[in-house]
Amino acid sequence: MEVISVLIDPILPVFAIMALGFAMGRTEITTVDDARVVNRFAMSVLLPIMVFNLIANAPIHLFSVTPLMIYGGGQFVVFVAGYFLATRIFGIDREQSVLLAFCGVFANNVLYVLPISEILYGKENILPITSIITWDASFAFGGAIIFLQLIILGKVAASKVVKTLGTNPILIALVAGLVFAFADLPIPTPFQTFLDFNSAAAAPVALFAMGVVLSQTRFKIEREVLWFTLIKLLIFPIIVWLGLEFLTPAEPGRGQYLLGAAGPSGAMAFTLAFLHGIRTDAIAQVIVITSVLTLISLALLA
Numbered sequence: 001m002e003v004i005s006v007l008i009d010p011i012l013p014v015f016a017i018m019a020l021g022f023a024m025g026r027t028e029i030t031t032v033d034d035a036r037v038v039n040r041f042a043m044s045v046l047l048p049i050m051v052f053n054l055i056a057n058a059p060i061h062l063f064s065v066t067p068l069m070i071y072g073g074g075q076f077v078v079f080v081a082g083y084f085l086a087t088r089i090f091g092i093d094r095e096q097s098v099l100l101a102f103c104g105v106f107a108n109n110v111l112y113v114l115p116i117s118e119i120l121y122g123k124e125n126i127l128p129i130t131s132i133i134t135w136d137a138s139f140a141f142g143g144a145i146i147f148l149q150l151i152i153l154g155k156v157a158a159s160k161v162v163k164t165l166g167t168n169p170i171l172i173a174l175v176a177g178l179v180f181a182f183a184d185l186p187i188p189t190p191f192q193t194f195l196d197f198n199s200a201a202a203a204p205v206a207l208f209a210m211g212v213v214l215s216q217t218r219f220k221i222e223r224e225v226l227w228f229t230l231i232k233l234l235i236f237p238i239i240v241w242l243g244l245e246f247l248t249p250a251e252p253g254r255g256q257y258l259l260g261a262a263g264p265s266g267a268m269a270f271t272l273a274f275l276h277g278i279r280t281d282a283i284a285q286v287i288v289i290t291s292v293l294t295l296i297s298l299a300l301l302a
Helices: 002-026 034-056 065-089 094-103 110-121 127-153 158-166 170-184 189-214 223-247 255-264 268-275 283-302
Strands: none
Touching: 002 034, 002 110, 002 189, 002 255, 034 127, 034 170, 034 268, 034 283, 065 094, 065 127, 065 223, 065 255, 094 127, 094 223, 094 268, 110 127, 110 255, 110 268, 127 170, 127 255, 158 170, 158 255, 189 223, 189 268, 189 283, 223 255, 223 283
């Protein structure tokens, strides 16, 4: 009953902003061009602030390294396999393949799994899911951005690659956040207020833009949608479970690592695709389908 309660509030109200975007897009109150502007603002301003805030305030020195490396290692293996599945088997272009593979390993842990973990384990006992969120924001998300940028840039001068990556707002925020976290640097109270205030807007803005685009997306269950839904809901969680089972069977927080792996695909893949003009329909469908189906799987795991 606790899981049902947290699904009713706060998860469903959180995703209501995406439904609002869908309704406004369907009634043409908001256009896809409008959503593109909103999405660019989220990616260039709000998300970098959120990423810095998450990482800079994370208790990195308290994280359990072994299970986190199992989680990250599982992500890497599944991401590489997903990328080659998309490019070699399905013949999808490399840019979209990166983001489909990213859908298979990057869960919506901030908005979805974190509140469930707080209910199940208590706010004082959620260090494992906090470590996953920090890892995802730092290395999974950052790695996907770098890989995607390298593919988009193609064969260009190394100086241009460095300049492009070095001026990416999210990567700048990521590095700055890691410096603050590892050095345990204090954040001045006024600046922390700024971070908290603006971080809260990042997810709603991105989800609203996604809802608008979904209103113009024709849902068609294609093989890539089925496969990457399967990868996110079944294959990735099983790999993480196997790693934990054989390498850290006594890990006290292993349930949270499984919840993190079993969460629905995060909206960041869609946001990146929309920003760079990459086809979004399959990516959006994977995100929506996994968000619906994990209502069942997370309830069972919990």
